[in-house]
Amino acid sequence: MKETRVRKLNSHASGGTGPVVYLMSRDQRVQDNAALTAAQEYALERKRPLLVFFSLFTQPVGRLMQQYEFMLTGLKEVEEQLHANGIGFLLRTGTPEQTVPAVLHEYDACALFLDFSPLRNATTTRVTLAQTLQIPVFEVDATHVVPLWVASDREEFAARTLRPKIHRVLERYLVAPEPVVRHPFPLETQPVDWSAAHDALRAPRPAFYAPPFEPGEAAASRLLREFIKDRLERYGEDRNKPHLNGTSGLSPYLHFGQLSALRAVLTVREAVRSAPKAVRDSAEAFIEELVVRRELAANYCYYQKNYTSLDGAKPWARQTLYKHTSDPREFIYSLDEFEQAATHEPAWNAAQRELLTTGKMHGYMRMYWAKKILEWTATPQEAIEIAVYLNDRYHLDGFEANGYAGIMWAIAGVHDRPWFERPVYGSIRYMNANGLRRKFDLDAYIRAWSGGQLRI
Numbered sequence: 001m002k003e004t005r006v007r008k009l010n011s012h013a014s015g016g017t018g019p020v021v022y023l024m025s026r027d028q029r030v031q032d033n034a035a036l037t038a039a040q041e042y043a044l045e046r047k048r049p050l051l052v053f054f055s056l057f058t059q060p061v062g063r064l065m066q067q068y069e070f071m072l073t074g075l076k077e078v079e080e081q082l083h084a085n086g087i088g089f090l091l092r093t094g095t096p097e098q099t100v101p102a103v104l105h106e107y108d109a110c111a112l113f114l115d116f117s118p119l120r121n122a123t124t125t126r127v128t129l130a131q132t133l134q135i136p137v138f139e140v141d142a143t144h145v146v147p148l149w150v151a152s153d154r155e156e157f158a159a160r161t162l163r164p165k166i167h168r169v170l171e172r173y174l175v176a177p178e179p180v181v182r183h184p185f186p187l188e189t190q191p192v193d194w195s196a197a198h199d200a201l202r203a204p205r206p207a208f209y210a211p212p213f214e215p216g217e218a219a220a221s222r223l224l225r226e227f228i229k230d231r232l233e234r235y236g237e238d239r240n241k242p243h244l245n246g247t248s249g250l251s252p253y254l255h256f257g258q259l260s261a262l263r264a265v266l267t268v269r270e271a272v273r274s275a276p277k278a279v280r281d282s283a284e285a286f287i288e289e290l291v292v293r294r295e296l297a298a299n300y301c302y303y304q305k306n307y308t309s310l311d312g313a314k315p316w317a318r319q320t321l322y323k324h325t326s327d328p329r330e331f332i333y334s335l336d337e338f339e340q341a342a343t344h345e346p347a348w349n350a351a352q353r354e355l356l357t358t359g360k361m362h363g364y365m366r367m368y369w370a371k372k373i374l375e376w377t378a379t380p381q382e383a384i385e386i387a388v389y390l391n392d393r394y395h396l397d398g399f400e401a402n403g404y405a406g407i408m409w410a411i412a413g414v415h416d417r418p419w420f421e422r423p424v425y426g427s428i429r430y431m432n433a434n435g436l437r438r439k440f441d442l443d444a445y446i447r448a449w450s451g452g453q454l455r456i
């Protein structure tokens, strides 16, 4: 199955006399990284050194400094592990389109491996590199349990259409990835100047923003083990109760590729192999999120390029939202008011404050949060833009297919069906605070995340 994770992107048969290069981007880890093992296998067959390269984009993109620090600390761990295995590591600043040709030329590289992300910019980069470089270029889906292009070759309608396609092949892909081995054709590279890399980044560092997540591959494994030991058994019951710590908390690690989704599924499956049925069901609920929902989001962003616009919604959803665009709104808030958690509604403000202070809002509140942005803005397109901006700026797991698909689900009915028609929403599914109250202890959640105004 492993070869179906790899696709050759151009027709060049051979390259230079130097190392095989892996441009690490989406999958920032050493173990359980199919892109790195594919590059290593290719290098071993040709008796070449192996060089991992990271291109650090330093122009402001809306990220906060704390998020970069999470990433850089993880990459430092990657560098240490690679050096211990005889594999070189380089970091250069710029876009891959600027940095990759120079690095390949400098090392007279033999081939280039790329990891895979379904997002627009990453896809454009892969296509551009494959078309302009004169060496073999490969892409490897090391991110998804079932490679995106194997799961489906089209935009799926809903989880119910993708789920059977994934389950048909899932067992075949649940195979432990091969470990990275000590490379017998070593390549020495100068240690990265991490403080220079840090200083090259221009991003704000607000004092209120203090994500409680320890970065890196080792920390991700520890959190996975802790989740399995302490929370997996009740995940099915507790995951939609935002006043409890009932979910895995793994999304920041999955986002930066510090954890492999495949490894998480294998570890969870192994842990519950002889557990009672209720525990195995809870594990399956987790795997549904991590595989089906996550891969549905990726499928949406890869096949639907308008994933941050109303144009990316289905015709029924666009029509119903257009029909209700001129409905009077009881409240309209500006981006600033949303950002500062200054609405009239304590539940919404609590969710926004959870995000502003920890860098991660509970998943159940994310749905409510985005739906209220639809309700309290002048147009659905403006609601999408505000939700995307705030989601990406403050979530440690932002800039992610799950986020775009989640926002489009909440605001534009993506992967959902029409519900009862009502003002502003049309037939987009509605949520209100009373519904939250019926599901969990909303007051406890509000108490946990209340407080004075933050200095944004």
Ligand SMILES: Cc1cc2nc3c(=O)[nH]c(=O)nc-3n(C[C@H](O)[C@H](O)[C@H](O)COP(=O)(O)OP(=O)(O)OC[C@H]3O[C@@H](n4cnc5c(N)ncnc54)[C@H](O)[C@@H]3O)c2cc1C
Pocket (backbone or CB within 6 Å): 239, 247, 248, 249, 250, 251, 252, 254, 255, 289, 290, 291, 293, 294, 295, 297, 361, 362, 363, 364, 366, 367, 370, 391, 395, 397, 398, 399, 400, 402, 403, 404, 406, 407, 409, 410
């Ligand atoms: C409006 C909105 C915005 C969102 N923004 C993001 C985002 O920016 N980044 C992000 O990773 N997720 C996003 N999600 C999806 C989901 O809320 C988060 O993945 C989840 O809350 C992360 O917490 P966890 O790892 O503790 O979740 P767990 O419940 O422990 O789930 C484990 C993993 O399964 C996947 N998963 C869980 N729920 C979903 C889902 N609904 N869709 C797709 N994958 C899922 C994630 O990879 C998650 O880390 C968003 C959802 C909505 C409705």
